[in-house]
Amino acid sequence: MTTNARQDRLTHPHTPRLASTITDAYSLEVSATAIAGLSAAAPAIMRGATIAIPYLPNQDDAARLAAACMVRKLGFAPMPHLSARRIGSLDALHAFVRRAVDEAGVERCLVIAGDPPSPIGPFPDSVSLIDTGVFERCGIRTIAVAGHPEGHPGMPASERWDVLKRKCRSIAERGMAPLIVTQFAFDADLVLTWLHALRARGIAHPVRVGVPGPAGVAVLARYAARCGVGACTAMLSKYGISLGKLLGTAGPDRFVDRLATGLTGAHGEVSLHFFPFGGIAQTVAWVEQYRARTAPHRAD
Numbered sequence: 444m445t446t447n448a449r450q451d452r453l454t455h456p457h458t459p460r461l462a463s464t465i466t467d468a469y470s471l472e473v474s475a476t477a478i479a480g481l482s483a484a485a486p487a488i489m490r491g492a493t494i495a496i497p498y499l500p501n502q503d504d505a506a507r508l509a510a511a512c513m514v515r516k517l518g519f520a521p522m523p524h525l526s527a528r529r530i531g532s533l534d535a536l537h538a539f540v541r542r543a544v545d546e547a548g549v550e551r552c553l554v555i556a557g558d559p560p561s562p563i564g565p566f567p568d569s570v571s572l573i574d575t576g577v578f579e580r581c582g583i584r585t586i587a588v589a590g591h592p593e594g595h596p597g598m599p600a601s602e603r604w605d606v607l608k609r610k611c612r613s614i615a616e617r618g619m620a621p622l623i624v625t626q627f628a629f630d631a632d633l634v635l636t637w638l639h640a641l642r643a644r645g646i647a648h649p650v651r652v653g654v655p656g657p658a659g660v661a662v663l664a665r666y667a668a669r670c671g672v673g674a675c676t677a678m679l680s681k682y683g684i685s686l687g688k689l690l691g692t693a694g695p696d697r698f699v700d701r702l703a704t705g706l707t708g709a710h711g712e713v714s715l716h717f718f719p720f721g722g723i724a725q726t727v728a729w730v731e732q733y734r735a736r737t738a739p740h741r742a743d
Contacts, residue, residue, distance in 0.1 A: 465699060465702065465703040465706070465714075465715065466699070466715060466730050466733055466734055467714070468489070468492070468714050469489075469492070469714060469715040469716065469717055469730065470492060470493035470494065470495060470522075470624075470651055470714070470715070470716045470717070471488070471492065471493075471494050471495065471716070471717050471719060471723065471726070472495045472497060472716065472717065472718045472719065473494050473495070473496060473510075473514070473719070473723065474496065474497055474499060474502070474510075475496060475499070475502045475506040475507055475509065475510035476502070476506075477719075477723060478510050478513045478514070480722065480723040480724065481494065481513075481514070481517065481519075481723055482513070482517060483723075483724060484723045484724045484727045485517045485518070485519075487727045487728075487731060488519070488727060490518045490519070491518065491519065491520055492519050492520065493519070493520045493522050493551070494514045494519045494520065494521055494522065495522045495523075495524065495553060495587075495624070495716070496510050496511055496514065496521060496522065496523045496524060497524045498523070498524040498525060498526040498529065498555070498557070500529065500558075504535075504538075504539050507523055507539075508539070508542055508543060508546060508547065510523075511523050511543055511546075511547035511549055512546055512547045514547070515547045515548050515549075520550065520551070521543075521547050521548075521549050522549070522551045522552060522553055522587065523539075523543055523549060523552055523553070524552070524553045524554075524555060525539070525540075525552055525553070525554050525555070525572060526555055526556070526557030526558075527554065527555065527556050527557055527562065527566035527567065527568055527569050527571060527572045528556055528557040528558075528559040528561065528562040528563065528564075528566065528567065528568075529557050529559060529562075529563060530562075530563075530564050530566050530572070531563050531564040532564050532565065533565065533575060533577070535564070536566070536572065536575065536577055537577050537581070540552070540577050540578060540581045540583065541581050544581050544582045544583065549583070550582070550583060550584045550585060551583065551584060551585035551586070551587060551622070552578060552583055552585075552586060552587065553586075553587035553588070553589075553624060554569040554572045554573060554586060554587070554588060555569055555588075555589050556568040556569050568606075569588060569589075569610060570606070570609060570610055570613065573586060573610060573613045573614055573617070574613060576617065578617070578619060579617045579618055579619055583619060584619055584620060585619060585620045585621075585622050586614045586619050586620075586621060586622070587621075587622040587623070587624045587651075588607065588610045588611065588614070588621065588622070588623060588624070589623075589624060589625070589626060590607065590623045590624065590625035590626070590637070590641070590650065591603060591625065591626050592625055592626070592628050592630075592633050592634045592636075592637035592638075592652075593626070593628050593629070593630060593633055593634075604640075604644060607623070607641075607646065608644065608645075608646060611623075611646060611648055620648075621648040622648060622649050622650075622651065623641075623646075623648055623649070623650045623651070624650075624651045624653065624716050625637075625650065625651065625652050625653045625716070626653050627653035627654060627655045627718045628652065628653060628654070628698075629655070629698065630698075631697075631698045631699075631701035631702040631705065632701065632705070634652055634702060635702065635705040635706070635710070638650065638706075638710045638711070638713065639709075639710065642709065642710065642711055647711055648711075648712075649711070649712040649713075649714070650711065650712065650713050650714075651713075651714050651715065651716035652702065652713060652714070652715055652716065653716050653717075653718060654695045654698060654699065654715050654716065654717050654718065655695060655717075655718050655720055656694075656695070656717045656718060656719040656720055656721055656722075656723075656725060656726030656729060657692060657693065657694035657695070657721045657725050657726065657729045658692065658693070658720040658721030658722075658725070659692050659693075659721065660692065660693055662720050662721065663693060663720060692721070694729055695729070696733065699715070699733065717730075
C-alpha cells in the first residue's frame with residue numbers, strides 16, 4: 444500500500460480504520476497504589492504515553508502528586524484527575540495544580556464532578572473547576588472531561604450534551620485544548636452511535652474511548668455496577684461476557700474489533716483509554732497480542 448493510499452484510507456470520511464492502528468497512542472488509567480505495576484510494564488509501553496491518575500477517596504493529594512512524579516520519571520505524561528466535589532477550597536485546588544505542574548511537569552488534567560452527592564467545598568461540578576481560571580494560570584494546556592456513551596444514571600441525554608458542550612467551550616475560551624475521555628464501555632455500537640451524535644453536534648475535539656482491559660468476568664461486572672455503567676446482560680454478551688460463567692475471563696477483542704471496523708474519518712480523532720481492571724501487565728500484554736494478530740494489515 445502506498446503512503447498516499449494509506450493516508451486516503453485513514454482520512455476518507457467513509458473508510459474504516461485499520462484494526463492494527465487503533466491501539467496506537469493508547470492511554471492507561473493507573474491509581475497511585477498501582478505505580479509499581481506501571482514501572483514493571485513500562486518497557487512495553489510507548490514512551491510519552493498518557494497515564495491518568497484517578498482521584499480516589501482513600502488517597503490524599505500527597506499520594507497523587509508522588510504518583511504523578513513517578514509517572515513522569517518513567518517517561519510518561521501524567522494526567523491527574525480532579526474530583527470537584529471532593530476539593531475543599533480554591534486554595535486547595537490551586538496548591539495541587541501548581542505543585543503538579545512544577546514537580547511532575549503535568550500539562551493535562553481530567554476534571555469530573557465526583558461521586559459525593561454534595562460538595563465538601565465550593566465546587567459542585569467540573570464546570571465550576573474549569574471556570575476558576577486556575578488551570579490556565581498554572582500552565583495546564585489540556586483539560587479532559589468525561590463522556591458517557593452508555594448513559595449516566597444521574598443525568599438525561601439532552602442535559603449531558605448541553606453540559607459537555609459547555610465544558611468544552613469554556614476550556615477552549617480559556618486557551619486550553621479540550622479532550623473527551625469516555626467512561627469504559629461494553630457495546631462498541633453504542634460508542635459509534637455516540638461518536639456520530641457528538642460530531643453531529645459540532646463537538647470536534649479528540650476522544651479517548653474507555654476500554655476495560657482483560658479481567659475476570661466477576662471483576663468486570665463489579666466495576667460496571669460500581670461505576671454506573673449501563674451494562675445489561677445483552678450488552679455484556681456482545682462484549683463476550685456471560686454472567687452465568689463468573690469464573691471466566693474476558694478481554695476487549697470483540698469490542699476493539701467492532702470499533703475498528705466501524706470507525707471512519709467522520710468520527711474524528713479517536714483513540715483508546717484502557718482501564719486495566721485485571722492488571723497493568725495483562726492489559727499491556729493484550730495490546731501487544733492484538734497488534735500481532737492484526738499486523739498483516741500493516742503490510743505495504
